[in-house]
Amino acid sequence: xxxxxxxxxxxxxxxxxxxxxxxxxxxGHVSLFWxxxxxxxxxxxxxxxxxxxxxxxxxxPSDRFFAERPEGxxxxxxxxxxxxxxxxxxxxxxxSRRGQAWGDSPLHFGNGTRLTVT
Amino acid sequence: xxxxxxxxxxxxxxxxxTVTLSCTYDTSESDYYLFWYxxxxxxxxxxxxxxxxxxxxxxxENRFSVNFQKAAxxxxxxxxxxxxGDAAMYFCAYNTGTASKLTFGTGTRLQVxx
Numbered sequence: 001x002x003x004x005x006x007x008x009x010x011x012x013x014x015x016x017x018x019x020x021x022x023x024x025x026x027x028g029h030v031s032l033f034w035x036x037x038x039x040x041x042x043x044x045x046x047x048x049x050x051x052x053x054x055x056x057x058x059x060x061p062s063d064r065f066f067a068e069r070p071e072g073x074x075x076x077x078x079x080x081x082x083x084x085x086x087x088x089x090x091x092x093x094x095x096s097r098r099g100q101a102w103g104d105s106p107l108h109f110g111n112g113t114r115l116t117v118t
Numbered sequence: 119x120x121x122x123x124x125x126x127x128x129x130x131x132x133x134x135x136t137v138t139l140s141c142t143y144d145t146s147e148s149d150y151y152l153f154w155y156x157x158x159x160x161x162x163x164x165x166x167x168x169x170x171x172x173x174x175x176x177x178x179e180n181r182f183s184v185n186f187q188k189a190a191x192x193x194x195x196x197x198x199x200x201x202x203g204d205a206a207m208y209f210c211a212y213n214t215g216t217a218s219k220l221t222f223g224t225g226t227r228l229q230v231x232x
Contacts, residue, residue: 033220041224042224045220045221056218107163109162111160112162114161
């Protein structure tokens with residue numbers, strides 16, 4: 001596709017359920033990022049992949065959050081035993097640039113998944 | 119730690135007028151990048167403009183320009199000839215050349231009125 005695709009667009013989960021959020025980056029993009037955006041806030045970094053390697057997971061809020069990108073393309077963000085504070089929009093972004101210094105290469109964002117935990 | 123502050127939760131501008139959105143940041147780095155992103159109701163973050171800290175010249179992209187004051191750690195966005203389609207959340211963001219993540223501000227909601 002032409003852009004970053006995320007699914008589902010909306011997800012409602014009962015507290016304690018596990019959820020999986022999918023991101024299809026732009027074809028050929030080596031860098032992939034996950035961000036969490038709480039209501040009324042700016043996005044906050046969760047994790048970063050370069051190809052299949054997870055190079056930075058410092059933003060994951062707890063061990064209930066897990067992300068993978070096994071073949072270096074599609075990525076899944078999994079949240080186990082969801083809590084109400086996990087309610088947020090989860091944004092995925094990709095970039096063609098390798099390495100960490102990507103300031104001169106734009107990030108392409110998807111439309112996000114809005115997760116509501118009831 | 120780097121922080122980005124947007125002190126204007128909401129701004130309003132009339133169509134065809136000019137508006138300036140404010141952003142300040144805190145960093146001890148000398149080499150970094152600053153960005154303005156637009157987020158419409160579709161939720162997709164769209165890059166509006168980008169500034170490299172080592173460049174003294176302010177970036178411009180058509181109707182969008184920035185006022186980058188490195189010593190004051192200020193990075194404001196000016197939108198000229200505002201259009202209805204400019205209505206959105208605007209986020210200021212920061213990134214160092216060696217870090218993998220963007221640090222965002224809390225955003226400014228821009229309304230454009232007729």
